[in-house]
Amino acid sequence: MIPVPIVQARARLGEGPVWDPLRQCLFWVDIYNHRVHQLILETGAERWWEVGEVVGSLALVAGERLLLAQRHHLAWLDLLSGAVEPLLELETDRPQNRCNDGKCDPQGRFWFGTMGPEGAGSLYRYDGHLERMETGLTISNGLGWSSDGHTFYLTDSPRQQIYAYDFAAETGSLSHRRVFIDLRGSSFFPDGLTVDAQGYLWVALWDGWAVQRFDPQGIPVEKLELPVQRPTCPTFGGSHLDRLFITTAAVGLSEKEIQEGFHAGDLFAVQTVVRGLPAHRLMNPV
Template structure:
């Protein structure tokens, strides 16, 4: 039986992002970082003071992950780069997917427990997207092909399972994961989304191994138990939740990014706070955001 969580997420930042995405909690700095993909911005939010600022990185930014104290690693449209959060300087690392620039761009990503940066691409012309892994030694690996929109990824608390979403298929997949080598195998469907018109977007994993998936066009975040059974739905006041992450000292606050891109005027009136940042106090806690080890 699905439990509908009554407590509503709080609107904590009037951001009006076009495509808010990829939140990550910097444990050392106790700050939330997230991106506004089409506005080329990396946001920094202090949940204690309410202060926020952003860095304009000059191009589409699909995702970010912590990489030492004052540095983030980013997947831009067709390349990886570092962002220095002390001065906003962007330092290119490596080009990716440059052979298909018109219909492919980089999308969601995170670091694994060993400090490797995993990120995927998205395609507007069929199953041409891929999943990549960038290792601290500077090597780039194609991990998976045949994807459409590589999205929502994470790892189980015991580090034995890797999760990946291919949004248009409405499926979240699970893989066996070898933390020592970074290899994945034994792909299977973890959960299939049955919400009308809604598709799974970004996700996060809690300490109990439950998966929290933001449902684009579904007005909610869905919580699955470790077997893939839906446990609960968090109703959102906006149509397009995009991703979530646990943060704060106890990692018990769920932060949720949202989008306004593509909504009609009528839809915006029904979903007025689209693009804002939300939070929800929970009775669980999440896994820490892993940092890039390079």
């Protein structure tokens, strides 16, 4: 399996890909270019919305809108008009922080993290009401749920660790945090992740030129090499959820490094022999 570039996005920091099964399209963000991108897979049609400031992640919502996690607030993006309507503010007392990666759980609650100086980041859950679920993080990043829904995964990239928590689906509570994958001492950093239908994790390796697949015990079993230094997040999509889409970044690279990884910032895809898990929509948007 060899990932190939399918959209010449030239994103500074492509992130947060989400497959929308109703529209049969992929949404993703370019954090530092303040854009939300859309790719209609069948036709190859592309579109983007300028959202005015940093956008770390997004969630699918019923109707013609998306929920965005921007620098210090959640906001609605109207897909018809392009208007951005703030919903609520957070961490305005921490100007160095910003919202980062996010995803909806199978029950339709939006989980997203913040990043900042050492230990200043947090993890939040939004289901019509905002609750802080974890503190002491630095870059709250790749998150996901096991295929049986009983385990929640969360990455803290600078610490080069992916944590696992027991997840109570009914209440949306977390407990028993432990280190699930420990990559300390590596020359790369774990970034975004997704989970396939077999319960394996696919993790983007920032500065690692690859996406690594780990088994349900956290053992590396397969690696997808990419021609770019900074893959940021994978997700499954397509009508059968058997295409892996991978966002990438060019931010922070020298001119020489960009020449060596010419497609830095582009969107990649690869056909897989396994299927992913479906993305979920926000169920209580008010």
